Amino acid sequence: MNYLERITTNPEICHGKPCIRGMRWPVEVIIDMLGSGMTTEEILDDHPELEKEDILASLHFAKLNLSGKPIKDVA
Template identity: 70%
Template sequence: MNLLTRITIDPLICHGKPCIRGMRWPVEVILDMLGADMTFEEILEDHPELERDDILACLQFASRTVAGKSLPIAA
């Protein structure tokens, strides 16, 4: 499965920021949690609506973004 299908952009959700599966979970918030040294397990325990693949999708999104690669994002 292409993890990037989990990242959506909708102008009505979080001001159009890339989010996880149409929920109000911006990619940047997940990256901030990882940057604050939270583990996948800690994030998933604190936020049971998230899945491991959501976190992996955020990392893949960030990687492709900084590499300047195109991003097929669903609305």
Template identity: 65%
Template sequence: MTLLNRITIDPTICHGKPCIRGMRWPVEVVLDLLGSGMTIDNILEDHPELERDDIIAALNYARILLSGQIPAAA
């Protein structure tokens, strides 16, 4: 599984926002947690359903969007 395959878009989950592995974990929420000062380890400790690669995938997804590229929907 490539990292970006961890990002899914489903109109029936979180109003079609990009989410982590089909769960109700929008990419924007993961980015908010990081932006609030939490480390990856803090997030994983508080939310064991997430994996390190999920967080890295969220960061890569955001980077691709900001670069002007459009990532393929998983």
């Protein structure tokens, strides 16, 4: 699965921040929830509009950003 297909950017949504599937769920919010100690199951239970693949896509996107390479080069 190409997780990056789940990450979208649109200047009309969340000021153009990378979001999940065009929804108002910025990747940074998903990462923040995980960083605060929430499990994937807790996130999905609290936010049924999200899918497990959205969380995995957020982690993949964050990893690629930290790699220091442009996303377009590694995607």
